Amino acid sequence: MPPHKLDDIDRKILAELQADGRMTNVELAKRVGISAPPCLRRVRTLEESGYIKGYHAVVDARALNFEVQVFAMVGLQSQAEVDLSKFEAKCREWPLVRECHMLNGEVDFILKCVAPDLSTFQSFLTGELLSTENVASVKTSLVIRCAKDEPGVPFEVLEARLAQNA
């Protein structure tokens, strides 16, 4: 159910819910300029057709004593599809690994990891990551601080493109 042309209102809904996922439907309807029932129908449609993949609360990791965030650049020995998939499956099992992206270039994967402290991460690194078969090299970088963290789509850019094509 992927196609389903979006109109301006749909995009506004997506932008609003991306900014505040707990907004009530009446508030959302008011902001996008339609009444509540059609607004709710649109939201449901956007959910069912996959434009909205879920809703999440952003929890402060540091407040929960996860002090350490690390990017790990991983190189594998074999890049055969089977081996790539095996490594990805491992990543999905490791709770400390929150993101796993396959890249082009010299590095095969980049992982974003969290841990309560450095020693916890180190034991994961040596005990799990580095001792996984097919892992050739791992280069890690500690996150000192985060200047921006806004996952999602820049709707400003999207609107600009649409205005241009009109």
Added chain:
Amino acid sequence: MPPHKLDDIDRKILAELQADGRMTNVELAKRVGISAPPCLRRVRTLEESGYIKGYHAVVDARALNFEVQVFAMVGLQSQAEVDLSKFEAKCREWPLVRECHMLNGEVDFILKCVAPDLSTFQSFLTGELLSTENVASVKTSLVIRCAKDEPGVPFEVLEARLAQNA
């Protein structure tokens, strides 16, 4: 208002809302084992004390024609605090840059970027990023595919640690 000791119920609430940020309060209350009013009070407290930093809908970037995702490793010439801050401010202004993390090691920053297509990204890269003062080097890697993307805290790990300390 950062302190405010969390108990088991609070952690359950955080875990549930991280998994489904749009859950109704009565459903949440049922899951964590208390009635609705105290549950809502706890959620409000968690929000006000900063444990919950916000709620967001996850929008499918690809469905909105953002086909390209790139990690950019940036090195600066000067690492004086003023210059670091200047670069971070730039990143906050660039809509294509969704995340900006300062790292230790040879690379100063890692950026996660999105773009509708490669050419859009390339013009951003050459026209903006590379022509910014103080930027010494940029190495980019295209994301081929994403095997895991679960921002947030691994509550399984948190619970395991607490059980151990008990």
Added chain:
DNA sequence: ATCCTCTTGAAATGATCTTGCTTAAATGAG
């Protein structure tokens, strides 16, 4: 022009949110 389809908005109903109050349990001082 007429029918068909699709979407909207108003109204109604049921569920949820939210507040104030009461009560019970936990904590500490004497």
Added chain:
DNA sequence: CTCATTTAAGCAAGATCATTTCAAGAGGAT
């Protein structure tokens, strides 16, 4: 150990919101 204090739970009520139903209007095709 007892009592005062504090903290949080549950209950009940009104307000708000979600969701369904349905009639009406816009747009397209015949």
